[in-house]
Amino acid sequence: MPPRIRLQTRQLKVRIYHHQIPSQPCFYASLATATTPAPPIEQTIHSVSPIARFPPTQPPSHKPPEVRKSQLHREYQSLLKSSPLVLIFQHNNLRAVEWMGIRRELAIALRKVDAELAATGHKDLYADAIKIQIIQTGIFASALRVVEFYNPESTELPTQHPSNPATATLAHGLSRQAHEAASDRKKKLDLAPLLSGPVAVVSFPAVSPQHLKAALSILSPSAPNFPAPKRKANPSYHEPAVQNGIQKLMMLGARVDGKAFDQEGTKWVGGISGGLDGLRGQLVGMLQNVGAGVTNALEGASQSVYFTMEGRKYMMEEAEKGPEEKKGGEEAKPEGEEAKPE
Amino acid sequence: MITRFLSEVRTSFNPFSPLSKTARTFLAQLPPDARATGMLIKHTILPRTSTQKPLLFVKFKDGKELKLDLETMRSTEVMAEVDRHSRILARKEELSG
Numbered sequence: 046m047p048p049r050i051r052l053q054t055r056q057l058k059v060r061i062y063h064h065q066i067p068s069q070p071c072f073y074a075s076l077a078t079a080t081t082p083a084p085p086i087e088q089t090i091h092s093v094s095p096i097a098r099f100p101p102t103q104p105p106s107h108k109p110p111e112v113r114k115s116q117l118h119r120e121y122q123s124l125l126k127s128s129p130l131v132l133i134f135q136h137n138n139l140r141a142v143e144w145m146g147i148r149r150e151l152a153i154a155l156r157k158v159d160a161e162l163a164a165t166g167h168k169d170l171y172a173d174a175i176k177i178q179i180i181q182t183g184i185f186a187s188a189l190r191v192v193e194f195y196n197p198e199s200t201e202l203p204t205q206h207p208s209n210p211a212t213a214t215l216a217h218g219l220s221r222q223a224h225e226a227a228s229d230r231k232k233k234l235d236l237a238p239l240l241s242g243p244v245a246v247v248s249f250p251a252v253s254p255q256h257l258k259a260a261l262s263i264l265s266p267s268a269p270n271f272p273a274p275k276r277k278a279n280p281s282y283h284e285p286a287v288q289n290g291i292q293k294l295m296m297l298g299a300r301v302d303g304k305a306f307d308q309e310g311t312k313w314v315g316g317i318s319g320g321l322d323g324l325r326g327q328l329v330g331m332l333q334n335v336g337a338g339v340t341n342a343l344e345g346a347s348q349s350v351y352f353t354m355e356g357r358k359y360m361m362e363e364a365e366k367g368p369e370e371k372k373g374g375e376e377a378k379p380e381g382e383e384a385k386p387e
Numbered sequence: 388m389i390t391r392f393l394s395e396v397r398t399s400f401n402p403f404s405p406l407s408k409t410a411r412t413f414l415a416q417l418p419p420d421a422r423a424t425g426m427l428i429k430h431t432i433l434p435r436t437s438t439q440k441p442l443l444f445v446k447f448k449d450g451k452e453l454k455l456d457l458e459t460m461r462s463t464e465v466m467a468e469v470d471r472h473s474r475i476l477a478r479k480e481e482l483s484g
Contacts, residue, residue, distance in 0.1 A: 135414070135415070137417060138415065138418060139419065140419050238402065238405045238408070239403065241408050242415050243415050292422055292428075295414070295432065296432070297432070298403065307403060307434050310435070
Protein backbone atom coordinates (compact mmCIF):
# COMPACT_ATOMS: atom_id res chain seq x y z
CA MET A 46 0.00 0.00 0.00
CA PRO A 47 1.47 3.29 -1.01
CA PRO A 48 1.90 5.93 1.75
CA ARG A 49 -0.82 8.44 2.10
CA ILE A 50 1.45 11.35 1.97
CA ARG A 51 3.13 11.35 -1.19
CA LEU A 52 6.77 11.98 -0.99
CA GLN A 53 8.97 12.38 -3.88
CA THR A 54 12.14 10.38 -3.87
CA ARG A 55 14.17 13.54 -4.07
CA GLN A 56 12.79 14.63 -0.75
CA LEU A 57 13.79 11.41 0.91
CA LYS A 58 17.41 11.94 0.05
CA VAL A 59 19.65 12.78 3.00
CA ARG A 60 21.28 16.07 2.32
CA ILE A 61 24.78 16.68 3.61
CA TYR A 62 25.96 20.27 3.68
CA HIS A 63 29.65 20.88 3.35
CA HIS A 64 29.50 24.56 3.91
CA GLN A 65 27.87 26.63 6.62
CA ILE A 66 24.57 28.12 5.91
CA PRO A 67 24.88 31.85 5.88
CA SER A 68 23.00 32.93 8.97
CA GLN A 69 20.16 35.08 8.18
CA PRO A 70 19.78 38.28 10.12
CA CYS A 71 16.85 37.95 12.41
CA PHE A 72 14.51 40.82 12.67
CA TYR A 73 13.27 41.08 16.22
CA ALA A 74 11.31 44.12 17.11
CA SER A 75 13.28 44.59 20.34
CA LEU A 76 16.59 44.82 18.49
CA ALA A 77 15.39 47.15 15.84
CA THR A 78 17.75 50.14 15.53
CA ALA A 79 16.08 53.45 15.74
CA THR A 80 17.88 56.48 14.39
CA THR A 81 19.25 58.19 17.47
CA PRO A 82 20.93 61.58 17.43
CA ALA A 83 24.73 61.50 17.44
CA PRO A 84 26.30 61.91 20.87
CA PRO A 85 27.93 65.24 21.67
CA ILE A 86 31.48 65.57 20.47
CA GLU A 87 32.89 65.66 24.00
CA GLN A 88 31.40 62.31 24.76
CA THR A 89 33.24 60.80 21.85
CA ILE A 90 36.58 62.27 22.93
CA HIS A 91 36.34 61.57 26.65
CA SER A 92 34.50 58.67 28.07
CA VAL A 93 31.48 59.79 29.97
CA SER A 94 31.99 58.00 33.17
CA PRO A 95 34.59 55.31 33.17
CA ILE A 96 33.78 52.60 35.56
CA ALA A 97 35.76 53.40 38.65
CA ARG A 98 37.71 50.38 39.72
CA PHE A 99 38.25 51.78 43.20
CA PRO A 100 36.09 53.41 45.85
CA PRO A 101 36.60 57.19 46.02
CA THR A 102 37.95 56.95 49.55
CA GLN A 103 40.58 54.43 48.56
CA PRO A 104 42.41 55.64 45.49
CA PRO A 105 45.06 53.29 44.17
CA SER A 106 48.38 53.72 45.83
CA HIS A 107 51.89 53.08 44.58
CA LYS A 108 52.90 51.70 47.95
CA PRO A 109 50.83 48.95 49.51
CA PRO A 110 48.32 50.85 51.62
CA GLU A 111 47.74 48.15 54.17
CA VAL A 112 51.33 48.26 55.37
CA ARG A 113 52.29 50.25 58.46
CA LYS A 114 55.14 51.92 56.59
CA SER A 115 52.77 53.40 54.02
CA GLN A 116 50.46 54.70 56.68
CA LEU A 117 53.37 56.25 58.57
CA HIS A 118 54.54 57.83 55.30
CA ARG A 119 51.11 59.34 54.80
CA GLU A 120 50.98 60.50 58.41
CA TYR A 121 54.38 62.19 58.18
CA GLN A 122 53.39 63.91 54.96
CA SER A 123 50.33 65.35 56.59
CA LEU A 124 52.39 66.33 59.64
CA LEU A 125 54.92 68.15 57.46
CA LYS A 126 52.27 69.84 55.36
CA SER A 127 50.28 71.01 58.36
CA SER A 128 53.13 72.21 60.53
CA PRO A 129 55.33 75.01 59.22
CA LEU A 130 57.61 74.78 62.23
CA VAL A 131 59.19 71.46 63.14
CA LEU A 132 61.99 71.08 65.67
CA ILE A 133 64.26 68.07 65.31
CA PHE A 134 65.80 66.47 68.37
CA GLN A 135 67.99 63.49 68.90
CA HIS A 136 66.98 61.40 71.88
CA ASN A 137 69.62 59.19 73.43
CA ASN A 138 68.00 56.30 75.28
CA LEU A 139 65.32 58.12 77.19
CA ARG A 140 63.23 56.08 79.54
CA ALA A 141 59.46 56.04 79.49
CA VAL A 142 59.29 57.94 82.78
CA GLU A 143 61.56 60.62 81.38
CA TRP A 144 59.46 60.95 78.24
CA MET A 145 56.37 61.26 80.35
CA GLY A 146 57.93 63.99 82.46
CA ILE A 147 59.16 65.93 79.45
CA ARG A 148 55.79 65.74 77.71
CA ARG A 149 54.06 66.91 80.87
CA GLU A 150 56.42 69.85 81.36
CA LEU A 151 56.15 70.85 77.72
CA ALA A 152 52.36 70.83 77.90
CA ILE A 153 52.37 72.89 81.11
CA ALA A 154 54.75 75.51 79.67
CA LEU A 155 52.76 75.79 76.44
CA ARG A 156 49.47 76.13 78.30
CA LYS A 157 51.02 78.95 80.27
CA VAL A 158 51.88 80.74 77.02
CA ASP A 159 48.35 80.18 75.80
CA ALA A 160 46.92 81.65 78.97
CA GLU A 161 49.11 84.74 78.55
CA LEU A 162 48.06 85.12 74.93
CA ALA A 163 44.41 84.62 75.77
CA ALA A 164 44.68 87.32 78.44
CA THR A 165 45.86 89.81 75.82
CA GLY A 166 43.02 88.85 73.50
CA HIS A 167 44.88 86.65 71.03
CA LYS A 168 43.08 83.79 69.42
CA ASP A 169 46.09 81.82 68.23
CA LEU A 170 46.16 79.19 70.94
CA TYR A 171 48.15 76.17 69.86
CA ALA A 172 49.17 74.57 73.12
CA ASP A 173 47.17 71.40 72.61
CA ALA A 174 48.39 70.91 69.07
CA ILE A 175 52.11 71.05 69.85
CA LYS A 176 53.41 67.58 70.47
CA ILE A 177 56.73 65.83 70.70
CA GLN A 178 56.80 62.53 68.87
CA ILE A 179 59.41 59.96 67.95
CA ILE A 180 59.68 59.35 64.24
CA GLN A 181 60.97 56.66 61.96
CA THR A 182 63.74 58.56 60.26
CA GLY A 183 63.83 56.78 56.93
CA ILE A 184 60.12 57.09 56.35
CA PHE A 185 60.17 60.67 57.59
CA ALA A 186 62.97 61.56 55.17
CA SER A 187 61.03 59.97 52.31
CA ALA A 188 57.86 61.83 53.31
CA LEU A 189 59.85 65.05 53.46
CA ARG A 190 61.11 64.43 49.92
CA VAL A 191 57.54 63.99 48.72
CA VAL A 192 56.42 67.16 50.49
CA GLU A 193 59.35 69.17 49.14
CA PHE A 194 59.58 67.89 45.59
CA TYR A 195 56.09 66.78 44.66
CA ASN A 196 53.75 69.61 43.95
CA PRO A 197 50.62 68.27 42.25
CA GLU A 198 49.18 71.77 41.78
CA SER A 199 52.07 73.02 39.69
CA THR A 200 53.26 69.90 37.90
CA GLU A 201 51.51 68.72 34.77
CA LEU A 202 49.71 65.53 35.61
CA PRO A 203 48.87 63.13 32.82
CA THR A 204 45.19 63.31 32.04
CA GLN A 205 42.96 60.34 32.26
CA HIS A 206 42.89 58.10 29.23
CA PRO A 207 39.36 58.02 27.81
CA SER A 208 38.93 54.29 27.94
CA ASN A 209 41.18 53.36 30.84
CA PRO A 210 40.02 54.48 34.26
CA ALA A 211 43.20 53.12 35.83
CA THR A 212 45.02 56.17 34.52
CA ALA A 213 43.00 58.47 36.73
CA THR A 214 44.82 61.57 37.91
CA LEU A 215 45.84 60.97 41.47
CA ALA A 216 47.43 63.77 43.39
CA HIS A 217 47.87 62.08 46.71
CA GLY A 218 51.24 61.56 48.30
CA LEU A 219 51.40 57.80 47.95
CA SER A 220 50.69 57.85 44.23
CA ARG A 221 53.13 56.79 41.58
CA GLN A 222 53.61 60.38 40.42
CA ALA A 223 54.60 61.40 43.94
CA HIS A 224 57.00 58.50 44.18
CA GLU A 225 58.62 59.42 40.87
CA ALA A 226 58.96 63.06 41.83
CA ALA A 227 60.50 62.18 45.17
CA SER A 228 62.84 59.49 43.94
CA ASP A 229 64.96 61.90 41.92
CA ARG A 230 68.29 61.41 43.64
CA LYS A 231 69.76 64.57 42.15
CA LYS A 232 67.59 66.66 44.41
CA LYS A 233 69.05 66.96 47.87
CA LEU A 234 67.32 67.75 51.11
CA ASP A 235 68.97 70.18 53.50
CA LEU A 236 67.63 68.25 56.42
CA ALA A 237 68.70 64.83 55.15
CA PRO A 238 71.84 64.52 57.32
CA LEU A 239 69.79 65.24 60.43
CA LEU A 240 67.41 62.40 59.79
CA SER A 241 69.40 59.46 61.01
CA GLY A 242 69.62 57.79 64.34
CA PRO A 243 67.05 58.23 67.08
CA VAL A 244 65.08 61.36 66.19
CA ALA A 245 62.04 63.01 67.70
CA VAL A 246 60.20 66.00 66.29
CA VAL A 247 58.17 68.75 67.90
CA SER A 248 55.59 70.04 65.45
CA PHE A 249 53.92 73.44 65.68
CA PRO A 250 50.77 74.22 63.68
CA ALA A 251 52.01 77.78 63.06
CA VAL A 252 55.22 79.75 63.36
CA SER A 253 54.60 81.20 66.76
CA PRO A 254 57.77 82.56 68.40
CA GLN A 255 56.17 82.65 71.85
CA HIS A 256 55.33 78.97 71.78
CA LEU A 257 58.71 78.17 70.29
CA LYS A 258 60.42 80.08 73.07
CA ALA A 259 58.47 78.18 75.72
CA ALA A 260 59.27 74.85 74.07
CA LEU A 261 62.97 75.67 73.72
CA SER A 262 63.28 76.81 77.30
CA ILE A 263 61.88 73.45 78.39
CA LEU A 264 63.58 71.12 75.93
CA SER A 265 66.97 72.74 75.42
CA PRO A 266 67.38 75.53 77.96
CA SER A 267 70.23 77.97 77.42
CA ALA A 268 71.11 80.69 79.85
CA PRO A 269 70.32 84.21 78.68
CA ASN A 270 67.46 83.97 76.23
CA PHE A 271 65.82 80.64 76.94
CA PRO A 272 66.19 80.08 80.67
CA ALA A 273 64.81 76.95 82.25
CA PRO A 274 61.97 77.60 84.68
CA LYS A 275 63.14 78.34 88.20
CA ARG A 276 62.92 75.70 90.86
CA LYS A 277 60.53 77.80 92.90
CA ALA A 278 58.23 78.59 90.01
CA ASN A 279 58.11 75.09 88.60
CA PRO A 280 59.38 72.42 91.02
CA SER A 281 58.18 69.51 88.89
CA TYR A 282 60.58 70.53 86.10
CA HIS A 283 63.49 69.93 88.44
CA GLU A 284 62.54 66.37 89.25
CA PRO A 285 65.43 64.00 88.50
CA ALA A 286 63.45 62.08 85.88
CA VAL A 287 62.75 65.21 83.84
CA GLN A 288 66.26 66.59 84.25
CA ASN A 289 67.85 63.30 83.20
CA GLY A 290 65.60 63.19 80.17
CA ILE A 291 66.42 66.73 79.11
CA GLN A 292 70.14 66.06 79.36
CA LYS A 293 69.70 63.28 76.85
CA LEU A 294 67.79 65.39 74.32
CA MET A 295 69.91 67.20 71.74
CA MET A 296 68.43 69.79 69.48
CA LEU A 297 69.78 69.27 65.98
CA GLY A 298 67.87 71.77 63.92
CA ALA A 299 64.51 72.88 62.71
CA ARG A 300 62.42 73.26 59.61
CA VAL A 301 60.77 76.65 59.50
CA ASP A 302 58.52 77.42 56.54
CA GLY A 303 60.21 74.80 54.43
CA LYS A 304 63.74 75.98 55.18
CA ALA A 305 66.33 74.22 57.29
CA PHE A 306 67.56 76.10 60.34
CA ASP A 307 70.36 75.15 62.69
CA GLN A 308 70.30 75.62 66.43
CA GLU A 309 71.22 79.29 66.33
CA GLY A 310 68.74 80.05 63.60
CA THR A 311 65.99 78.38 65.61
CA LYS A 312 66.95 80.41 68.65
CA TRP A 313 66.78 83.52 66.54
CA VAL A 314 63.23 82.61 65.49
CA GLY A 315 62.33 81.90 69.10
CA GLY A 316 63.91 85.15 70.19
CA ILE A 317 61.61 87.38 68.16
CA SER A 318 60.21 89.43 70.99
CA GLY A 319 56.47 89.78 71.14
CA GLY A 320 55.89 87.11 68.52
CA LEU A 321 54.62 87.98 65.07
CA ASP A 322 52.88 91.09 66.34
CA GLY A 323 56.18 92.33 67.70
CA LEU A 324 57.79 91.60 64.36
CA ARG A 325 55.06 93.49 62.54
CA GLY A 326 55.54 96.41 64.94
CA GLN A 327 59.26 96.38 64.22
CA LEU A 328 58.62 96.30 60.50
CA VAL A 329 56.19 99.19 60.69
CA GLY A 330 58.67 101.19 62.75
CA MET A 331 61.43 100.41 60.29
CA LEU A 332 59.31 101.37 57.29
CA GLN A 333 58.25 104.60 58.97
CA ASN A 334 61.88 105.42 59.62
CA VAL A 335 62.71 104.60 56.03
CA GLY A 336 59.84 106.81 54.87
CA ALA A 337 61.05 109.66 57.01
CA GLY A 338 64.55 109.13 55.68
CA VAL A 339 63.34 109.11 52.09
CA THR A 340 61.30 112.28 52.53
CA ASN A 341 64.25 113.91 54.27
CA ALA A 342 66.57 112.89 51.46
CA LEU A 343 64.16 114.07 48.76
CA GLU A 344 63.43 117.25 50.62
CA GLY A 345 67.12 117.72 51.21
CA ALA A 346 67.85 117.61 47.49
CA SER A 347 65.13 120.08 46.63
CA GLN A 348 66.08 122.26 49.55
CA SER A 349 69.70 122.29 48.52
CA VAL A 350 68.71 123.15 44.96
CA TYR A 351 66.48 125.85 46.35
CA PHE A 352 69.27 127.17 48.54
CA THR A 353 71.83 127.14 45.76
CA MET A 354 69.39 128.84 43.42
CA GLU A 355 68.50 131.33 46.07
CA GLY A 356 72.17 131.83 46.82
CA ARG A 357 72.89 132.35 43.13
CA LYS A 358 69.98 134.72 42.78
CA TYR A 359 71.19 136.62 45.77
CA MET A 360 74.69 136.70 44.30
CA MET A 361 73.34 137.92 40.95
CA GLU A 362 71.33 140.57 42.70
CA GLU A 363 74.39 141.48 44.70
CA ALA A 364 76.39 141.66 41.54
CA GLU A 365 73.74 143.80 39.86
CA LYS A 366 73.34 145.98 42.87
CA GLY A 367 77.01 145.98 43.69
CA PRO A 368 78.23 148.60 41.17
CA GLU A 369 75.19 150.79 41.82
CA GLU A 370 75.79 150.59 45.51
CA LYS A 371 79.45 151.24 44.90
CA LYS A 372 78.46 154.12 42.68
CA GLY A 373 76.03 155.19 45.32
CA GLY A 374 78.77 154.89 47.85
CA GLU A 375 81.08 156.90 45.66
CA GLU A 376 78.33 159.38 45.10
CA ALA A 377 77.62 159.34 48.76
CA LYS A 378 81.24 159.81 49.61
CA PRO A 379 81.63 163.02 47.72
CA GLU A 380 78.35 164.04 49.14
CA GLY A 381 79.80 163.26 52.50
CA GLU A 382 82.97 164.98 51.55
CA GLU A 383 80.89 167.71 50.24
CA ALA A 384 78.91 167.63 53.39
CA LYS A 385 82.00 167.72 55.51
CA PRO A 386 83.19 171.04 54.33
CA GLU A 387 79.70 172.30 54.67
CA MET B 388 79.76 48.40 73.05
CA ILE B 389 81.24 48.19 76.55
CA THR B 390 80.49 51.47 78.26
CA ARG B 391 81.16 50.44 81.86
CA PHE B 392 84.70 51.77 81.85
CA LEU B 393 84.09 55.15 80.28
CA SER B 394 84.32 58.11 82.61
CA GLU B 395 84.10 60.98 80.18
CA VAL B 396 82.76 61.50 76.67
CA ARG B 397 83.05 64.78 74.80
CA THR B 398 81.92 65.32 71.23
CA SER B 399 81.54 68.23 68.93
CA PHE B 400 79.88 67.99 65.55
CA ASN B 401 77.91 69.86 62.99
CA PRO B 402 74.64 67.95 62.57
CA PHE B 403 74.18 69.26 59.04
CA SER B 404 77.30 67.47 57.89
CA PRO B 405 76.94 63.80 56.97
CA LEU B 406 80.14 63.12 58.93
CA SER B 407 78.33 63.83 62.19
CA LYS B 408 76.52 60.54 62.02
CA THR B 409 79.27 58.62 63.79
CA ALA B 410 79.33 61.00 66.75
CA ARG B 411 75.58 60.93 67.04
CA THR B 412 75.45 57.16 66.86
CA PHE B 413 78.10 56.95 69.56
CA LEU B 414 76.05 59.19 71.84
CA ALA B 415 72.98 57.09 71.15
CA GLN B 416 74.80 53.97 72.27
CA LEU B 417 75.49 55.18 75.79
CA PRO B 418 73.14 53.54 78.26
CA PRO B 419 70.20 55.47 79.75
CA ASP B 420 71.75 55.63 83.21
CA ALA B 421 75.19 56.71 81.97
CA ARG B 422 75.06 60.09 83.66
CA ALA B 423 73.68 58.64 86.85
CA THR B 424 76.65 56.25 87.11
CA GLY B 425 79.11 59.09 86.95
CA MET B 426 79.93 59.36 83.26
CA LEU B 427 80.48 62.91 82.13
CA ILE B 428 78.85 63.46 78.75
CA LYS B 429 79.28 66.74 76.91
CA HIS B 430 78.25 67.52 73.37
CA THR B 431 78.82 70.69 71.40
CA ILE B 432 76.60 71.28 68.43
CA LEU B 433 78.39 73.43 65.90
CA PRO B 434 76.54 75.88 63.65
CA ARG B 435 75.55 74.83 60.20
CA THR B 436 78.24 76.79 58.41
CA SER B 437 81.03 75.31 60.49
CA THR B 438 83.61 73.23 58.65
CA GLN B 439 85.25 71.93 61.80
CA LYS B 440 85.93 68.22 61.95
CA PRO B 441 83.68 66.12 64.15
CA LEU B 442 85.61 65.12 67.25
CA LEU B 443 85.17 62.48 69.90
CA PHE B 444 87.12 62.47 73.13
CA VAL B 445 86.77 59.46 75.38
CA LYS B 446 88.36 59.03 78.80
CA PHE B 447 88.43 55.68 80.59
CA LYS B 448 88.25 55.05 84.28
CA ASP B 449 91.95 54.16 84.46
CA GLY B 450 92.82 57.55 83.01
CA LYS B 451 93.53 56.56 79.42
CA GLU B 452 92.36 59.13 76.94
CA LEU B 453 91.29 58.48 73.38
CA LYS B 454 90.90 61.22 70.85
CA LEU B 455 89.21 59.99 67.72
CA ASP B 456 88.93 61.78 64.43
CA LEU B 457 85.48 60.91 63.21
CA GLU B 458 86.05 62.23 59.73
CA THR B 459 87.48 58.97 58.49
CA MET B 460 86.16 56.49 61.03
CA ARG B 461 82.89 54.70 60.81
CA SER B 462 80.71 53.85 63.73
CA THR B 463 81.84 50.23 63.94
CA GLU B 464 85.50 51.27 63.86
CA VAL B 465 84.97 53.70 66.72
CA MET B 466 83.23 50.99 68.70
CA ALA B 467 86.06 48.55 68.04
CA GLU B 468 88.63 51.12 69.11
CA VAL B 469 86.83 51.89 72.37
CA ASP B 470 86.07 48.25 73.10
CA ARG B 471 89.69 47.25 72.69
CA HIS B 472 90.73 49.17 75.78
CA SER B 473 87.51 48.37 77.61
CA ARG B 474 88.18 44.66 77.24
CA ILE B 475 91.64 45.07 78.77
CA LEU B 476 90.06 46.84 81.72
CA ALA B 477 87.38 44.18 82.00
CA ARG B 478 90.02 41.45 82.09
CA LYS B 479 91.96 43.28 84.77
CA GLU B 480 88.80 43.66 86.80
CA GLU B 481 88.05 39.99 86.44
CA LEU B 482 91.54 38.92 87.52
CA SER B 483 91.63 41.22 90.50
CA GLY B 484 88.28 39.82 91.56
